[in-house]
């Protein structure tokens with residue numbers, strides 16, 4: 001059978017891996033298309049907004065990784081139970097995005113990264129740790145949602161760019177990640193996925 005979903009990204013974890021985690025969580029069969037960076041110049045112009053990832057489903061193509069993640073979360077039933085719960089989840093996702101942006105935008109400048117490691121990372125992580133503690137080892141609404149799966153899927157890339165394991169000193173955030181990584185279909189994916197540094 002032809003897979004119903006087609007995820008196109010680079011041969012990286014980056015912004016694509018949280019989407020792969022969500023697809024795997026829901027046992028949704030997908031084509032995992034991975035471009036090498038050297039081939040990108042020929043492919044860029046063919047993309048709707050000149051960037052990746054894209055998701056193809058039912059003959060249509062979507063862009064923007066967070067919008068795609070939110071759509072997949074609905075498909076795999078990992079959203080909140082009401083609008084307020086969805087807001088709580090969205091807020092955490094946007095906070096993870098802000099933290100990642102601070103790290104990515106500075107990662108080529110070691111002086112700036114020292115400051116990010118000293119100030120920005122603890123600033124965000126202390127607050128996320130409190131959220132995880134208050135939500136019994138989850139990032140929102142006291143149960144497994146796409147915020148947990150997204151965070152666990154995003155972490156390797158964020159850590160690689162940060163040059164440290166950002167959750168090392170945060171047991172409740174470690175619990176969030178451990179819970180996701182022990183879900184059998186995600187555990188199997190992590191053991192068998194293509195090996196990449198980022």
Ligand SMILES: N[C@@H](CCC(=O)N[C@@H](CS)C(=O)NCC(=O)O)C(=O)O
Nearest residue numbers: 014015044050051052053064065066
């Ligand atoms: N806001 C977009 C950002 C996408 C993005 O920055 N993609 C990068 C890879 S992580 C890309 O396609 N870079 C190649 C380029 O811009 O030419 C999203 O979340 O999907």
